[in-house]
Amino acid sequence: MQIEPRANVSVLRAGLAPIIAVLAALVLCSVLIVWAGAPVLESYFLLFKGALGSRFALTETITRSIPLMFTGLAAAIAFRAKFYNIGAEGQLYCGALAATYFGTGLVVLPALLMVPFLMIVGALAGGLILIIPVLLKTHMKVDEVVTTLLLNFIILLLVSFLIEGPWKDPMAMGWPQAASIIDEGVLPLLMSKGRLHAGLLFALAAAFLVWVMMRFTVWGYEIKAVGLNAKAAEFAGIRINSTIIRTAMISGGLAGLAGVSEVAGLKGYLTLDISPGFGYTGIAVAMLAQLHPLAVIPAALFLSAVYVGADAMSRAVAIPTYIADVLVGVSVLCVLISVMLTKFKIRWR
């Protein structure tokens, strides 16, 4: 077997690749569905219906994609600079912590100011927590994959301590949760029915702004150059460490926004389960989007649809919801392989 680069990549091929990859993932996962003893076509139909088949399903899918857009952007921008931030989960909780600290009565502003204020402090919290891993990387060459990953557990335990202890809401009938965000800080709903909230607008705006930054500004240029060829970037006079630190701040900030949007938009108060791994799924989103900020939007919607649809499917036929995790994982692998196949061809002999 030999792998050879293709002379030129056609637009059709590049556009079709992810679609074929997703279909391939569905085919591969059907083996598991058969194994679970359920009919394949009906299961996939239920998955599709559960994700997109009704107004309720559709708003649920979109609602669930909001944090994934933020964490997907966080991973995409960091990975562009080859800063492998695996800690979006922790940064999300930092954003949620900041929103809870400032948003439960400490600061009271009119709604028009309160929501942006919470977004800003959440982003700052998410960014600042990354200071430790990023400085360890730039100054002592400590691998950021390890430090950002392990920081997740520290932050989760901190959240657990706070909502079981000092921040525990006495009105919560003993449940471990913090006090509710004041009304001025709550993200308004976008529709009268359902849970879809204004966090979506912030997420879409964030994707657009990141895209503009990557495409039109010196910062975006520096991030790309450092990620693609740090040596050449340094030779040209780009400061590698500053670029990585700045990128990490932006990445952590975006993940922090996911936390604010979940606490102030969806739940209204901080619990230990506001994120079922949105930080980690964000990495899959970024991979599916091939690190393109605008492509993060459909990628997040797709993965969200898989999770929401799989919930519905598992309720209807007896298949564990874990099939969603498998499907997401297989999809990401298939897309990565298909992207490689658009750039290279394999020769068998």
Place this chain on the structure above:
Amino acid sequence: MSILEIKNITKSFGSLVANDNISLSLDAGEILALLGENGAGKTTLMNILFGHYTADKGSISIDGELLPPGSTEAAIKAGVGMVHQHFTLADNLSVLDNIILGTENLFAWRQDLSGARAKLEKMAEEFGLAVKPDILVGELSVGERQRVEILKVLYRDARVLILDEPTAVLTPQETEGLFATLKKLTDKGLGVIFISHKLNEILAISNRVAVLRRGAITGIVKTVDADRAMLAEMMVGHKVTRPRLEAAAAGAVVLQLSGVSVSGNTPTPLLNNIDLEVCAHEIVGVAGVAGNGQSALASLLSGLTRPASGTVELHGEALGEVTPNLMVSLGVGRIPEDRHASGVVGEMAVWENLISETLKSSEISHGRFWIKKPDALKRTEQLIEQYDVRCEGPLQQTKLLSGGNMQKLILARALSSDPSFILANQPVRGLDEGAIAYVQTQLLAARQRGAGILLISEDLDELMSLCDKLVVMYHGELSAPFVPKQKTVQEIGLMMAGHRPETGQEAAYAN
């Protein structure tokens, strides 16, 4: 009797025909030189022979037996051995370990170290390649490492030895040592394929020369019937003329280094107390074997590293904290050693690479933030035209450019601001003749305009023909400057190996 027969090999990558119906034979006891410019197809052919690639058409046989295509294992078994230009040795293993690596049965219970050692020692004696089996490869000099590479190949009972640009890292004296070894090998009946683009070496060592141009053989001649001009013309396709240095009076001092030292991670400093002066209208060449501190000198003048002691003065003003931006803003044009690794970001577009050094200038960006893409594109189009960069346009991915055009792009970036000092580190390495002539002409034109140029090169011929003054670098120290014509190549070669002409004795270095 021929031990190797290459018949009608054709290989294409997409629309590019890398090898076009190539036939060659190699006799036992013969040294066949394979001559050709970068991209002529030498490496592709050797990769097919060694089983890294499969040819589209054609066959290879060794001792009359057909070699299965695309199997490195089979090639090694049949007795093909390759010494790569960049050594493939593990620094942290001993010589013996490096040599036996990969020859042992994976599932064997124990190593037969004493048998291996005996075989190695016998071979070393037979071919006159003295090595110490237990020393770590990391402690060896470049010439010794090459010896280990050759032994590694011989240990696998190679009968066809391929050497890819073997002299690029050697001093003239070490090269002679290598040639003596090759003679011994051919006396024992081995066949050697010697890949090079250095004409004088090919004339000195080979029995026959096969010349490749654009994937096809343009001729196979007996070396005794060949001369330089003829080989050069066969290689390039037309008469070769390189620009010549015209006399010019040196101007004011542009760059002055006094007592500069740079320390690295090694016990000895990378640059040790060097003095250097470059004047306007002057090209100063730095000769030396690779790895003697040239990179440290280049990083220093590129603004990447700071001196541990001593002063660097540009136009009489001492520099403090150097950075690449500072150097660019002070009018230093920098041509890096490795254009792929540090010259350009291959995945970015041509226009993006042209602006990389001046991102925050007011011509390129509003408020050091918003890139003025239309302006940058216009400027890029101008420079593409002016520097004759052959590409599809400013938006093309830079890695798709040929080596020569990539270097022209770097020249455009470095020279368009009319720098007063130019650091040119290996500016023509790996380029074809046309591009070499272009780069050298541009450097000479810059000298004419009044720039001072420091030219670092491993090619003595290039330095002798382009430089007003030469210095020789050895173990981080610089010799006194001299006019190239006042010394012979042999004398300079001795200086490159650490001899000092003043005393006639080998310099005493701490290593």
